[in-house]
Amino acid sequence: MQQEPIVDVRGLNHWFGVDTARRQALYDISLTLERGSFTILMGPSGSGKTTLLTLIGCLRAVQDGSVRLLSQELNGAGEAQLVAMRRRLGFIFQAHNLHESLTAAQNVMMGAQVHTGVPDALAEKASVHLLRLVGLAERADYLPANLSGGQKQRVAVARALVGQPALLLADEPTAALDKESAAEVVDLLIRIGKARGMTVLLVTHDNRILDRADRILTLEDGRIVRDDRRAPA
Numbered sequence: 001m002q003q004e005p006i007v008d009v010r011g012l013n014h015w016f017g018v019d020t021a022r023r024q025a026l027y028d029i030s031l032t033l034e035r036g037s038f039t040i041l042m043g044p045s046g047s048g049k050t051t052l053l054t055l056i057g058c059l060r061a062v063q064d065g066s067v068r069l070l071s072q073e074l075n076g077a078g079e080a081q082l083v084a085m086r087r088r089l090g091f092i093f094q095a096h097n098l099h100e101s102l103t104a105a106q107n108v109m110m111g112a113q114v115h116t117g118v119p120d121a122l123a124e125k126a127s128v129h130l131l132r133l134v135g136l137a138e139r140a141d142y143l144p145a146n147l148s149g150g151q152k153q154r155v156a157v158a159r160a161l162v163g164q165p166a167l168l169l170a171d172e173p174t175a176a177l178d179k180e181s182a183a184e185v186v187d188l189l190i191r192i193g194k195a196r197g198m199t200v201l202l203v204t205h206d207n208r209i210l211d212r213a214d215r216i217l218t219l220e221d222g223r224i225v226r227d228d229r230r231a232p233a
């Protein structure tokens with residue numbers, strides 16, 4: 001039996017503003033994301049990438065069309081359902097958004113606690129494991145101020161993964177990184193994503209990482225204008 005996709009978007013439209021200021025940002029978007037796939041969403045500034053990512057990520061309400069996420073319809077979902085769905089996702093943003101007063105391990109632990117309300121001892125164990133996975137076991141007790149940009153983003157990756165999300169949404173996660181750190185972060189996401197069967201949707205302008213995706217979706221003026229797939233490496 002064919003598994004339902006992790007994300008199934010049909011005929012999605014979205015508008016911002018009211019009255020004469022009302023502007024359509026997305027037009028009739030349809031796409032599916034299969035389990036374990038790594039998809040890059042690219043396109044010029046203002047083309048609607050973040051809007052689409054935030055709709056799929058339950059960070060804004062669906063106005064028109066259908067978004068099915070982990071087999072649940074988001075159009076018409078109440079705030080409580082959206083909050084519950086968000087807990088099942090992982091997010092990484094351009095700014096790592098780490099708490100400066102907490103160590104790397106504590107930042108990752110917070111991710112575990114927000115997601116699952118698991119006991120401290122278990123959350124700590126999971127955090128240590130994740131930091132090892134992203135190559136930062138030695139720096140678990142460092143504050144963010146004492147980590148490089150790439151290391152901070154790797155902590156953010158660990159934090160996003162600690163809740164074992166089925167879907168990871170990343171918005172420009174490599175924009176602030178040098179070439180080597182950007183490649184490291186993307187390779188980590190791919191390696192861990194494949195190992196866990198996690199689906200990744202990554203918004204980027206960063207041409208340096210395009211060749212790593214299974215699939216590249218291109219948005220222009222709120223429409224998907226290209227859908228390039230390549231055989232997994």
Ligand SMILES: Nc1ncnc2c1ncn2[C@@H]1O[C@H](COP(=O)(O)OP(=O)(O)OP(=O)(O)O)[C@@H](O)[C@H]1O
Nearest residue numbers: 016017024025043044045046047048049050051052
């Ligand atoms: N909160 C908002 N209020 C009004 N208009 C918005 C809002 N957010 C986005 N828009 C508009 O919707 C369109 C799509 O924006 P969006 O941020 O999704 O594009 P993007 O492709 O992610 O751009 P960038 O690469 O610059 O981040 C743009 O025209 C933008 O001005």
